Amino acid sequence: MASSGHTVKAFDEDLTDLRGLVSEMGGLAEQAISASLQALVNRDLDGAARIVESDKRVDEIEAEIELQVVRLIALRAPMADDLRDVLAALKIANIIERIADYAKNIAKRVPIVSETQAIEPLSILPAMGRLAAEMVRDALDAFAARDAEAAVAVCGRDRAVDDFYNSLFRTLLTYMMENPHNISPSTHLLFIAKNLERIGDHATNVAEMVYFAATGRQMAERPRGEDAFGQLDDLDEKGGTR
């Protein structure tokens, strides 16, 4: 479909509002990722509880975005490209909600992990979290700027998050084998690492949508493997055999 050439100012203002809400939501999600890992390392139970609480705001914004999308479509009847823009905002909001959910899940594990002895891989997680949070921020910046090149750059960095995950997976397995007391904390750190790996995948999904919205084409190829759950990282999880 060619561009509808839709130029109604009211529509553009609505779309700007909508994109503003998506950015706000993304900012909260990004913050939740960093804060959850800080709470984990500092055994900060109050901080963790605040993250769980603040996720409600993310859900509220998502609900607000849905309402605005319905209102916008009903009132402005956007066509073709405009409609695609509106639906992209809706889908990206949906993904951000998932990202925030992963951050919340990390926060929820803080009290459990804090009860156990600290094991070394714990100190590696914040660096992985930083990478994942940066991918989320950059994907949303690309969305705000409709910048296809920036979107491609985000996808390229998912591999680094996957490498982190695979390395942590092997390390944690070793810890578990060394000492049975490490097994319980290690499984929680493993789930946390998996959450961060999934956040990277979702940031990649957002970037792919930004690319498609900006260029009308699918991104040529995912640099990291064929799909969001990564044949690659699953194979790497075997450990030792490659």
Place this chain on the structure above:
Amino acid sequence: MASSGHTVKAFDEDLTDLRGLVSEMGGLAEQAISASLQALVNRDLDGAARIVESDKRVDEIEAEIELQVVRLIALRAPMADDLRDVLAALKIANIIERIADYAKNIAKRVPIVSETQAIEPLSILPAMGRLAAEMVRDALDAFAARDAEAAVAVCGRDRAVDDFYNSLFRTLLTYMMENPHNISPSTHLLFIAKNLERIGDHATNVAEMVYFAATGRQMAERPRGEDAFGQLDDLDEKGGTR
């Protein structure tokens, strides 16, 4: 917003087509859950590869649903309740894609798990998978029939899936502690159990949307806890302390 009283036959036909696609997609996802666990238990690598391959069809249908939604909104300009129905189909398709992704992830672990010695919890997973697959099927039946009561029943059963997960979590931890050789297979079974637990959560999300679409009200309260990542199950994961 009150009902728009929209009665254009063409719209109803389009909506029926759309719902047909959602049902087809849901059927594939449900099948993938059962098949993935069967492949796991039977160490059936070919079967697992077929599941990974068939996930592409799920993605294709989701893309088709998106196109139809855009086309339907552009051509028919549905208002109020009709628009909400259309967007509900889009959101449910999005959730089914996630469910199918979890099933695919289980299938991808089959070659890895098949290389290791079988441990007993493996034989418990198919029963948990059956529960989760049934929840998916019943949520989609409720969607097809716009049956709010059936949707409530689906949510009530998520607790059983969570109980399964928590029990498996504890069991697998015990296996890991007993013998270091069990650690690697146990972590994969743990991820598989977590995937099934998440499938139950997503089936619950679908049921909640069906309830909302049918009644215009949010379901009073999730029977299993406050949210999709479950404070409850996270606490239960502590094991032994309650």
